Amino acid sequence: MQFTVLGSGAGLPSKKRHTQSYILDAVDETNQYILIDAGEALQHRILHTSIKPSKVRSIFITHLHGDHIYGLPGFLSSRAHQGGEDLPLTIYGPKGLANWLDITFEISGSRLNYPLSIVEVGHKDCIEIDNFKVHVRLLDHNIDSFLYVFKENDKTGALDPDKLKGIGIEPGPLYAEIKKADVFEFNGETYRTSDFTGPDITGRKISVHGDTRVMAEPEYLSLIDRSDVIVHEATYLDGEQEKAHRYFHSEITSVLDNLKNIDYGALLITHLSNRYEDGFLNELAKELPSGVHLTHDFFEHPILRNSQENK
Numbered sequence: 001m002q003f004t005v006l007g008s009g010a011g012l013p014s015k016k017r018h019t020q021s022y023i024l025d026a027v028d029e030t031n032q033y034i035l036i037d038a039g040e041a042l043q044h045r046i047l048h049t050s051i052k053p054s055k056v057r058s059i060f061i062t063h064l065h066g067d068h069i070y071g072l073p074g075f076l077s078s079r080a081h082q083g084g085e086d087l088p089l090t091i092y093g094p095k096g097l098a099n100w101l102d103i104t105f106e107i108s109g110s111r112l113n114y115p116l117s118i119v120e121v122g123h124k125d126c127i128e129i130d131n132f133k134v135h136v137r138l139l140d141h142n143i144d145s146f147l148y149v150f151k152e153n154d155k156t157g158a159l160d161p162d163k164l165k166g167i168g169i170e171p172g173p174l175y176a177e178i179k180k181a182d183v184f185e186f187n188g189e190t191y192r193t194s195d196f197t198g199p200d201i202t203g204r205k206i207s208v209h210g211d212t213r214v215m216a217e218p219e220y221l222s223l224i225d226r227s228d229v230i231v232h233e234a235t236y237l238d239g240e241q242e243k244a245h246r247y248f249h250s251e252i253t254s255v256l257d258n259l260k261n262i263d264y265g266a267l268l269i270t271h272l273s274n275r276y277e278d279g280f281l282n283e284l285a286k287e288l289p290s291g292v293h294l295t296h297d298f299f300e301h302p303i304l305r306n307s308q309e310n311k
């Protein structure tokens with residue numbers, strides 16, 4: 001699994017940073033991509049990658065500010081001509097999303113050749129998609145903005161051939177049947193499959209924030225605790241904590257302070273204002289704790305299993 005930042009900028013695009021979009025690449029696990037937010041240049045950014053729009057089967061929109069959604073109608077329309085015909089797509093996002101898309105498609109005379117579902121979500125919803133449960137949590141922004149916590153389903157451990165050989169079962173077609181069942185019989189004895197498997201494999205956890213002030217509620221922190229990856233905005237990077245709060249955004253030292261009591265594998269800082277020069281960003285990057293990254297467009301982060309333990 002991999003997390004890719006397609007647009008890392010806040011508010012206005014610049015030549016280097018486009019507005020917000022991310023891809024969670026779960027192609028190895030489910031042959032799908034999950035798209036999170038759809039900033040204006042989304043389609044152009046995808047053209048520089050190997051991402052196939054037809055394999056995007058779920059889209060999660062954090063909130064309805066333009067820097068997070070103005071690329072969505074174009075992406076949806078183009079997907080129809082990029083191998084997406086008949087391949088269903090579901091979009092999850094705040095109330096108002098369906099109305100906006102309906103009006104946009106009606107006025108522009110756009111027609112899609114695949115089934116599109118739009119699901120408007122709310123605080124504390126839990127959504128099930130292929131191989132993930134997605135927890136929704138309201139953040140603190142000047143319009144409804146959501147955190148999405150993607151929790152990969154746990155997998156049962158693999159069969160242990162040595163243990164099976166111990167009771168006389170050699171590798172063969174019987175293994176597949178044993179794996180499917182909770183109990184199995186062999187030579188007149190009944191066995192529990194769980195006695196012949198390795199430990200369960202814990203699913204990975206990726207917590208992606210929409211725009212927000214820093215939030216310190218214990219229930220929120222426990223929701224994102226032990227994430228393999230946390231994606232958090234820091235529109236402000238130079239100590240402007242009051243200003244960040246006034247504008248319903250976050251400043252980087254407040255984000256780091258807030259998260260220091262929870263465990264995580266990597267923290268990806270995004271939604272960076274364009275007013276910071278490269279020299280300033282390079283110096284700041286050197287001072288950040290290990291595992292914390294100032295992202296840029298096309299920043300890629302592989303999500304390994306148990307990465308929160310390898311910090």
Ligand SMILES: [Zn+2]
Nearest residue numbers: 011065067211
């Ligand atoms: Zn924004």
Ligand SMILES: [Zn+2]
Nearest residue numbers: 063065141211
């Ligand atoms: Zn916003």
